[in-house]
Amino acid sequence: MNTIKIISDDDVKSILDLENTILCVENAYRQKADKRATLLPLVSADLVEGKADMDIKSGIYQTGNLFGLKLVTWFGDNKIQGLPNLTAMAMVFDLKNGFPIALINAGYLTAMRTGAAGAVGIKYLANQNAEVLTLVGTGNQAAFQIAAALTAVPTIRKVNIYNPRNEKKAHLLQQSIRTKLSGINNSSNDFKNENWIQRIKTVEFYAVNNIQSALEETDAVITITPSSQALIKKEWVKPGTHISCIGADLPGKQELDETLFRTARIFADDIDQASSVGEIQTAVSLGILPIESIREIGYVINGNENGRLSNNDITVFDSTGIALQDLAVADYIIRTAEEKNIGTSVTI
Amino acid sequence: MNTIKIISDDDVKSILDLENTILCVENAYRQKADKRATLLPLVSADLVEGKADMDIKSGIYQTGNLFGLKLVTWFGDNKIQGLPNLTAMAMVFDLKNGFPIALINAGYLTAMRTGAAGAVGIKYLANQNAEVLTLVGTGNQAAFQIAAALTAVPTIRKVNIYNPRNEKKAHLLQQSIRTKLSGINNSSNDFKNENWIQRIKTVEFYAVNNIQSALEETDAVITITPSSQALIKKEWVKPGTHISCIGADLPGKQELDETLFRTARIFADDIDQASSVGEIQTAVSLGILPIESIREIGYVINGNENGRLSNNDITVFDSTGIALQDLAVADYIIRTAEEKNIGTSVTI
Numbered sequence: 001m002n003t004i005k006i007i008s009d010d011d012v013k014s015i016l017d018l019e020n021t022i023l024c025v026e027n028a029y030r031q032k033a034d035k036r037a038t039l040l041p042l043v044s045a046d047l048v049e050g051k052a053d054m055d056i057k058s059g060i061y062q063t064g065n066l067f068g069l070k071l072v073t074w075f076g077d078n079k080i081q082g083l084p085n086l087t088a089m090a091m092v093f094d095l096k097n098g099f100p101i102a103l104i105n106a107g108y109l110t111a112m113r114t115g116a117a118g119a120v121g122i123k124y125l126a127n128q129n130a131e132v133l134t135l136v137g138t139g140n141q142a143a144f145q146i147a148a149a150l151t152a153v154p155t156i157r158k159v160n161i162y163n164p165r166n167e168k169k170a171h172l173l174q175q176s177i178r179t180k181l182s183g184i185n186n187s188s189n190d191f192k193n194e195n196w197i198q199r200i201k202t203v204e205f206y207a208v209n210n211i212q213s214a215l216e217e218t219d220a221v222i223t224i225t226p227s228s229q230a231l232i233k234k235e236w237v238k239p240g241t242h243i244s245c246i247g248a249d250l251p252g253k254q255e256l257d258e259t260l261f262r263t264a265r266i267f268a269d270d271i272d273q274a275s276s277v278g279e280i281q282t283a284v285s286l287g288i289l290p291i292e293s294i295r296e297i298g299y300v301i302n303g304n305e306n307g308r309l310s311n312n313d314i315t316v317f318d319s320t321g322i323a324l325q326d327l328a329v330a331d332y333i334i335r336t337a338e339e340k341n342i343g344t345s346v347t348i
Numbered sequence: 349m350n351t352i353k354i355i356s357d358d359d360v361k362s363i364l365d366l367e368n369t370i371l372c373v374e375n376a377y378r379q380k381a382d383k384r385a386t387l388l389p390l391v392s393a394d395l396v397e398g399k400a401d402m403d404i405k406s407g408i409y410q411t412g413n414l415f416g417l418k419l420v421t422w423f424g425d426n427k428i429q430g431l432p433n434l435t436a437m438a439m440v441f442d443l444k445n446g447f448p449i450a451l452i453n454a455g456y457l458t459a460m461r462t463g464a465a466g467a468v469g470i471k472y473l474a475n476q477n478a479e480v481l482t483l484v485g486t487g488n489q490a491a492f493q494i495a496a497a498l499t500a501v502p503t504i505r506k507v508n509i510y511n512p513r514n515e516k517k518a519h520l521l522q523q524s525i526r527t528k529l530s531g532i533n534n535s536s537n538d539f540k541n542e543n544w545i546q547r548i549k550t551v552e553f554y555a556v557n558n559i560q561s562a563l564e565e566t567d568a569v570i571t572i573t574p575s576s577q578a579l580i581k582k583e584w585v586k587p588g589t590h591i592s593c594i595g596a597d598l599p600g601k602q603e604l605d606e607t608l609f610r611t612a613r614i615f616a617d618d619i620d621q622a623s624s625v626g627e628i629q630t631a632v633s634l635g636i637l638p639i640e641s642i643r644e645i646g647y648v649i650n651g652n653e654n655g656r657l658s659n660n661d662i663t664v665f666d667s668t669g670i671a672l673q674d675l676a677v678a679d680y681i682i683r684t685a686e687e688k689n690i691g692t693s694v695t696i
Binding site for chain 1: 350352354355356357386388389391393395396400402404406408415416417419421422423426429431434435437439441443445446447448451453692694695696
């Protein structure tokens with residue numbers, strides 16, 4: 001008989017803040033590069049063709065003495081019944097004896113660690129003192145991407161919001177963004193989020209309908225759409241821009257003009273996974289982007305690879321999302337839940 | 349917010365019986381053959397080389413309107429500290445909306461469904477009226493294999509017990525086997541296991557130290573060892589014998605002389621998985637056994653393939669264990685837990 005801790009989505013919301021999530025995600029990338037974290041093969045499947053799918057991401061996080069998996073489901077028609085499209089559950093095990101430690105509702109965890117991924121890309125690859133961020137995509141993830149970017153990169157003072165298919169949605173997000181951001185905990189040291197709310201007030205948010213002209217002033221881009229065709233043309237991207245590509249995580253998805261990869265410096269969370277299901281999949285399969293030229297972001301974080309070489313480089317971070325992000329954040333959640341006596345312990 | 353049911357190993361023990369487990373496992377194989385159940389790729393990994401490993405088996409069980417996975421860990425050194433070597437956890441989701449339904453401690457579930465697999469092989473592939481079963485292996489699984497075989501094949505009246513490395517262990521199991529079998533629920537209709545205990549009394553159990561002579565009188569064999577070399581020579585197996593191979597489920601494992609596969613009729617739970625990690629892996633990789641000649645057991649159960657063609661055929665069932673067995677049994681457990689109000693519901 002074992003005891004397992006059940007940690008609900010509300011529990012996770014009460015524990016997680018942006019600063020610690022970003023630290024965990026950076027650490028996951030670094031430990032992977034240092035071979036102290038092991039990514040296992042992705043399992044993905046259509047459940048109902050075109051309407052529902054799932055994937056299982058698993059790995060071993062030696063640093064935290066744990067291993068486990070996260071299963072994420074997407075059910076497109078749930079919205080019609082007023083139910084959430086995404087469900088995510090993470091199971092974490094003890095690397096010392098294989099016993100289960102925790103079952104975590106990983107909905108909020110996934111939103112936070114995915115936001116952190118985009119932000120870590122900007123932090124390590126964009127030009128110093130990046131001031132203007134352009135967000136392509138206005139779904140649920142948009143606020144988490146902006147929140148994490150503002151947290152990881154304190155110089156950002158302006159955020160452009162663009163929806164490639166529906167201008168109105170960009171305006172709606174512009175109107176609600178400060179409220180949404182205020183609802184995300186920024187730092188475990190920022191009592192009642194007061195400093196964070198001050199910070200948000202100093203940032204300008206604009207809905208834009210001309211992405212080409214927005215890109216002229218942009219230092220960093222985050223793409224977070226479910227698109228299956230290029231939304232940004234190569235010639236629109238000015239020298240020095242960094243792009244964190246978050247949306248593409250399944251075969252057939254794409255947000256950037258693949259010819260951009262001829263000249264840009266490309267980084268990925270995991271080169272195999274990104275090449276098969278990420279933003280770079282088309283460029284790799286067409287032979288535009290040789291796999292050998294792709295760098296893993298963990299090696300930039302641990303100092304064993306260069307990020308950008310000059311102010312004029314265009315850099316791209318292709319993040320498909322890896323189990324080690326989930327495990328690193330889960331490790332933090334479990335330790336905090338233990339300290340603060342959060343969650344429900346059940347005999348299993 | 350969702351509610352998930354946590355079902356402990358003791359809960360599972362109070363629910364599961366052999367008859368229903370065998371029905372579920374048969375059904376899993378049949379539904380797979382009928383394309384109403386989908387097996388997803390196996391993930392397996394060493395956690396500590398030679399000392400600990402894990403695998404994740406997942407699938408979609410359309411028939412039960414659910415999908416999910418089971419993670420099993422093996423930690424060789426746990427025994428030293430008086431802890432169990434194996435841990436298994438199953439997570440089950442609703443195929444209508446992706447929501448989690450249950451987290452099940454799948455230790456007992458795994459033992460029962462693995463016993464059922466060996467028995468289903470005998471039921472569908474051995475000669476009619478099989479009387480003598482020989483069990484090769486005396487570990488924790490041995491009693492479950494015997495129990496399921498006696499349940500699925502009522503004509504068995506004698507069981508030989510053989511340990512290829514330690515004769516004493518065979519004698520110890522012979523002494524304890526009736527007690528062990530009595531502790532496993534046989535049928536949901538058999539109040540207090542009374543008929544089952546009567547049945548066990550009529551069966552003879554012998555520890556044998558000469559496997560060659562034991563095989564001369566044997567109708568059905570179950571191999572359930574962690575061996576990585578052949579324990580049974582081709583020339584020892586008399587015409588008409590059926591062998592259910594349960595032990596081999598990882599690269600490098602083997603229990604039978606691979607040249608047996610030149611002439612035997614071969615069946616598997618899943619041909620891909622068996623060819624890569626099951627008993628037939630060596631024969632397949634050496635070219636002794638053409639993949640095209642292997643049949644899936646589900647097609648025998650649903651009547652679309654012949655089992656044995658004559659009383660003299662040697663038949664082999666290679667069972668590596670598939671997620672659909674777990675999901676079919678989990679489906680039964682969840683429905684019964686709901687009816688009988690067993691398990692702990694937790695908001696997640």
